[in-house]
Amino acid sequence: AQTVTQSQPEMSVQEAETVTLSCTYDTSESDYYLFWYKQPPSRQMILVIRQEAYKQQNATENRFSVNFQKAAKSFSLKISDSQLGDAAMYFCAYRRTAYSGGGADGLTFGKGTHLIIQP
């Protein structure tokens, strides 16, 4: 079974600074998808960024980028120019492809990192 580990329960960063959230995962698959979701106090789950494992290029979305290290099974999220609105829980998640065999079909989540933005 796949597992996702977020080793930082809480992180704090000054507004306008850069912060990196860590995520590692364990899988025997070669093709899969990785995601970062943001959960603000409203509790809504908001997709931040996604990465296909077959793509070597790291995904970017405006101020958000990832460092995907497939061999190391690492998938960190970098937030540049942090803003007060970035304060939230961040969850790393894994999903196997539709064509992988066996096991439940869904997202496997880490336990989350609580990001605090200091003004």
Add this chain to the structure above:
Amino acid sequence: EAQVTQNPRYLITVTGKKLTVTCSQNMNHEYMSWYRQDPGLGLRQIYYSMNVEVTDKGDVPEGYKVSRKEKRNFPLILESPSPNQTSLYFCASSPRGRQNQETQYFGPGTRLLVL
């Protein structure tokens, strides 16, 4: 607007009183799923459905039932709720099976308290 809706958003009930949480999506997605979120545990999958009349267990299915009679709806049923089912529940959907369509879109969540 493309969205996943859940009802009710908040529910307080008593042990043993059957309840249903509804989930509906207007994106014509084949795949739908239920998760529960508990402090310190992240989100865990309860049940999922690959298409109409096709459902399967996730990681924590005990105490729950689901059905998928229509593509857009995927209700979660608690036949005899217990206090350990107090949680925040999320429904999600995705157009599973097509390349680059693996992203799941989440509903707003349903907060359930079982006394």
